[in-house]
Amino acid sequence: xxxxxxxxxxxxGISIVQKAITGKSTMPILEGIYINTNKTTLTLIGSDMDVSxxxxxxATIIEEGSIVIDAKIFGExxxxxxxxxxRIETIENQLIKITCEKxxxxxxxMNTNEFPELPQINENLKISVNQNxxxxxxxGTSFAIAQDETRPILQGILFEVKEKNLNxxxxxGYRLAIKSEFLDTDINIEVVIPGKxxxxxSKILEDVDDIVDITFTNNHILFNLERTKIISRLLEGxxxxxxxxxPQEHKLFVNVxxxxxxxxxxxxxxxxxxxxxxxxxxxxxxxxxxxxxxxxLGKVREEISIKLQGEEIQIAFNxxxxxxxxxxxxxxxxxxxxxxxxxxxxxxEKDNENAKYLVLPVRLMR
Amino acid sequence: xxxxxxxxxxxxGISIVQKAITGKSTMPILEGIYINTNKTTLTLIGSDMDVSxxxxxxATIIEEGSIVIDAKIFGExxxxxxxxxxRIETIENQLIKITCEKxxxxxxxMNTNEFPELPQINENLKISVNQNxxxxxxxGTSFAIAQDETRPILQGILFEVKEKNLNxxxxxGYRLAIKSEFLDTDINIEVVIPGKxxxxxSKILEDVDDIVDITFTNNHILFNLERTKIISRLLEGxxxxxxxxxPQEHKLFVNVxxxxxxxxxxxxxxxxxxxxxxxxxxxxxxxxxxxxxxxxLGKVREEISIKLQGEEIQIAFNxxxxxxxxxxxxxxxxxxxxxxxxxxxxxxEKDNENAKYLVLPVRLMR
Numbered sequence: 120x121x122x123x124x125x126x127x128x129x130x131x132g133i134s135i136v137q138k139a140i141t142g143k144s145t146m147p148i149l150e151g152i153y154i155n156t157n158k159t160t161l162t163l164i165g166s167d168m169d170v171s172x173x174x175x176x177x178a179t180i181i182e183e184g185s186i187v188i189d190a191k192i193f194g195e196x197x198x199x200x201x202x203x204x205x206r207i208e209t210i211e212n213q214l215i216k217i218t219c220e221k222x223x224x225x226x227x228x229m230n231t232n233e234f235p236e237l238p239q240i241n242e243n244l245k246i247s248v249n250q251n252x253x254x255x256x257x258x259g260t261s262f263a264i265a266q267d268e269t270r271p272i273l274q275g276i277l278f279e280v281k282e283k284n285l286n287x288x289x290x291x292g293y294r295l296a297i298k299s300e301f302l303d304t305d306i307n308i309e310v311v312i313p314g315k316x317x318x319x320x321s322k323i324l325e326d327v328d329d330i331v332d333i334t335f336t337n338n339h340i341l342f343n344l345e346r347t348k349i350i351s352r353l354l355e356g357x358x359x360x361x362x363x364x365x366p367q368e369h370k371l372f373v374n375v376x377x378x379x380x381x382x383x384x385x386x387x388x389x390x391x392x393x394x395x396x397x398x399x400x401x402x403x404x405x406x407x408x409x410x411x412x413x414x415x416l417g418k419v420r421e422e423i424s425i426k427l428q429g430e431e432i433q434i435a436f437n438x439x440x441x442x443x444x445x446x447x448x449x450x451x452x453x454x455x456x457x458x459x460x461x462x463x464x465x466x467x468e469k470d471n472e473n474a475k476y477l478v479l480p481v482r483l484m485r
Numbered sequence: 486x487x488x489x490x491x492x493x494x495x496x497x498g499i500s501i502v503q504k505a506i507t508g509k510s511t512m513p514i515l516e517g518i519y520i521n522t523n524k525t526t527l528t529l530i531g532s533d534m535d536v537s538x539x540x541x542x543x544a545t546i547i548e549e550g551s552i553v554i555d556a557k558i559f560g561e562x563x564x565x566x567x568x569x570x571x572r573i574e575t576i577e578n579q580l581i582k583i584t585c586e587k588x589x590x591x592x593x594x595m596n597t598n599e600f601p602e603l604p605q606i607n608e609n610l611k612i613s614v615n616q617n618x619x620x621x622x623x624x625g626t627s628f629a630i631a632q633d634e635t636r637p638i639l640q641g642i643l644f645e646v647k648e649k650n651l652n653x654x655x656x657x658g659y660r661l662a663i664k665s666e667f668l669d670t671d672i673n674i675e676v677v678i679p680g681k682x683x684x685x686x687s688k689i690l691e692d693v694d695d696i697v698d699i700t701f702t703n704n705h706i707l708f709n710l711e712r713t714k715i716i717s718r719l720l721e722g723x724x725x726x727x728x729x730x731x732p733q734e735h736k737l738f739v740n741v742x743x744x745x746x747x748x749x750x751x752x753x754x755x756x757x758x759x760x761x762x763x764x765x766x767x768x769x770x771x772x773x774x775x776x777x778x779x780x781x782l783g784k785v786r787e788e789i790s791i792k793l794q795g796e797e798i799q800i801a802f803n804x805x806x807x808x809x810x811x812x813x814x815x816x817x818x819x820x821x822x823x824x825x826x827x828x829x830x831x832x833x834e835k836d837n838e839n840a841k842y843l844v845l846p847v848r849l850m851r
Contacts, residue, residue, distance in 0.1 A: 192755065222786075224755075386588055419589065
């Protein structure tokens with residue numbers, strides 16, 4: 120194998136495929152990057168069995184071949200080389216020679232035969248989304264993924280294509296996040312994707328409206344960007360019927376400025392850390408929301424203007440769950456829909472039906 | 486105690502005095518900030534016994550008094566309050582009330598009687614230096630402070646005023662760093678200041694040519710900035726006679742571009758990490774410096790242009806020690822002065838006599 124390529128180009132490729140290399144595997148080969156040169160294409164692959172990332176890099180191929188090289192040391196070497204053309208070739212003794220200007224590295228490589236093959240994916244069942252939209256949908260739901268491992272299915276995000284909508288849904292028993300987008304397709308499908316995979320996918324997605332093609336199989340999902348493919352296994356099992364968790368009716372509606380509410384809750388949380396309960400109390404009055412909290416450290420009282428439609432109530436929350444929602448919103452005004460101090464609270468942006476959040480209150484001892 | 490002040494002003498003060506509060510003390514009072522209002526001045530003090538920092542803040546004093554309040558919670562509350570005027574007053578039940586717009590905190594405070602008094606310092610023995618110069622001198626020497634605790638005196642920086650020069654010196658048995666500045670004074674004194682104190686001092690010093698007054702006593706040193714005083718205890722014992730470590734003569738001189746040398750050594754280090762030896766070999770030729778290193782991972786060869794005056798030699802170093810020196814230099818050209826492969830190497834900037842570094846080579850097994 121012999122090829123030359125620009126430092127910045129191959130470095131970009133390495134950064135992308137490294138996102139699949141977690142270093143947590145017991146197989147040493149999975150700490151490596153698979154490098155393949157074929158006709159006019161240099162291909163890099165990183166994999167941890169659960170997720171594999173493949174990307175192609177502009178290069179001049181002089182001799183075809185393939186190797187696997189330790190991702191960490193290879194990335195460090197390339198990163199520190201001058202901004203110039205790099206020549207990489209296999210030499211004797213299981214070594215590759217990396218040459219760039221007056222720097223010469225001889226580095227041990229691994230054989231490719233132990234490197235896992237990528238699953239074959241038939242691109243029949245395919246939808247297409249803008250990169251920036253998908254990135255935003257993942258960011259807006261992934262915070263609600265369950266952190267504990269008691270129900271593995273909740274460590275994933277539901278990816279549902281239904282009635283010309285793409286819905287991403289995550290929930291953990293205390294809160295629920297739903298992001299939706301119109302999709303011009305007749306496909307109906309639902310799969311559950313591991314949360315950590317989707318977080319890596321969202322790091323590779325860019326804030327541009329370029330298309331990402333998404334293909335489904337029984338066991339895998341493929342995200343196909345222009346130069347990069349990400350393949351993840353799916354979680355087994357059926358996701359919770361999230362629609363049954365959403366209240367059909369609400370007795371009261373609160374209009375409030377998002378940033379003011381977030382700031383007040385963040386301050387109130389400072390006095391709510393005791394025993395990690397993060398407990399804050401909301402006292403909803405006709406024109407004011409009073410937020411209070413107290414602990415051994417002291418107490419706090421915050422007051423902000425709201426518009427309340429319905430009866431005045433008191434309700435308590437884990438402040439972290441409210442903050443997670445508010446931080447993921449973009450519009451300046453939000454609406455909170457409630458019924459009583461012990462029933463779920465639905466939070467939405469005022470002028471955006473595409474994101475819906477539900478947070479359970481904390482039942483107070485009277 | 487009652488006062489009002491602007492959020493940004495008191496927050497700046499808190500950030501300064503928090504640098505003395507390490508949280509490592511067993512005395513809870515030392516996790517607090519001492520707050521005192523006196524006539525027209527609001528004073529904040531943080532201390533960990535070894536170092537104390539006092540700063541004054543513009544405020545409107547309504548009632549004199551003093552308290553101690555937990556630094557962490559107080560800092561967090563002030564940081565999260567709106568950019569507006571804050572009112573702080575002591576109320577009943579050992580509480581202070583912090584009010585800012587519609588936010589009200591009641592927080593427990595501690596009594597001041599357990600808080601350590603600052604040492605009284607007679608300002609007779611005083612020198613004055615520009616803040617930016619002192620900051621630069623500390624940065625240029627502190628990396629060479631000994632990390633192990635076998636010789637406590639080497640965990641400090643020698644602060645020597647001698648023959649109209651201020652010299653800062655640090656060494657750890659493998660390398661030595663000296664920074665000097667002309668000082669128009671007749672004082673001659675030497676003290677050793679704990680390295681961690683000086684690092685905190687350098688964070689408070691700004692890149693401006695405002696003056697910092699430095700006062701010496703038998704046990705303490707006082708850095709007096711306009712609004713802020715930093716008092717540190719001194720290390721006991723006598724510093725090593727560093728002049729005896731500096732070679733009087735050299736047999737060979739190398740002229741080299743600093744950035745090229747640093748880049749080449751950084752790359753060579755990638756192959757030198759095995760067993761944490763960081764061993765790199767320098768092969769000094771008439772016009773070229775060849776740097777090599779090898780390990781189980783592979784090997785590397787770097788080549789850069791130099792001007793050598795004297796005989797060609799081979800010499801080996803711990804690359805970390807060379808890099809620490811090169812990273813702390815500013816000029817583009819450096820001179821390395823050597824005599825043999827087993828004698829110390831002196832490194833200086835080409836046009837700057839005020840900084841001098843010494844690094845011991847690693848003796849190679851032949």
